[in-house]
Amino acid sequence: MDIERARFNMIEQQIRPWEVLDTQVLELLAIVRREEFVPAAYRALAFTDTEIPLREAGARGQVMLAPKIEARLLQDAAVRRHEKVLEIGAGSGYMAALLGHRAQQVVSLEIEPALVAMARSNLARAGIHNVQVREADGAAQAQPDGPFDVIVLSGSVAEVPQSLLAQLKVGGRLVGIVGEEPMMRATIVQRTGEASFTTTQPWDTVAPRLLHFPEPSRFRF
Secondary structure (H helix, E strand, C coil): CCCCHHHHHHHHHHHHCCCCHHHHHHHHHCCHHHHHHHHHHHHCCCCCCCCCHHECCCCCHHHEEHHHHHHHHHHCCCCCCCCCEEEEECCCHHCCCCCHHCCCCEEEEEECHHHHHHHHHHHCCCCCCCCCEEEECCCCCCCCCCCEEEEEEEEEECCCCCCHHHCCEEEEEEEEEEEEEEEEEEEEEEEEECEEEEEEEEEEEEEEEECCCCCCCCCCE
């Protein structure tokens, strides 16, 4: 496989048509070597328009999101160089690597010990030193070094919990995928004051769940 041609095609044929037009994001996708964050068994899928299983590392159904979804979330997060970022769901460390190139500091939480080890190894090999991967349940544990300028959910939730919004600085924003199948919505929540938030939902998609976040009751009368 011609790796660089495959990377170019991923950006031009998958990501640009999905309205990812931020030149800094596009340049970053060309620089960070996505294939080095993919489990060896699935490396041939590194640039395809699909989710990639992380089960080789013992994960419970967790995946790398499709490249266009990762890129659109990264664009929506609009991370700036002075900002501190919290990511929920480190996975293989790829999104943390992208965020690390844009932020001052990234704390990435991962509930699966095998994926913690994978993400740390991948980030170290990529020479990214401003990302800390922690073994933690992002649905339950507030981080002591908050509040954060940006929170990124690298997976979907049924609804955004208040416990996460409480970790945002005033002026900060949370970016994630919210809702239930068959249609979820990319969601940007901005904290506009101590007790005020604004929400926009600019595009639709579907993504696997982050673990341990609450689900709505399925009970029907």
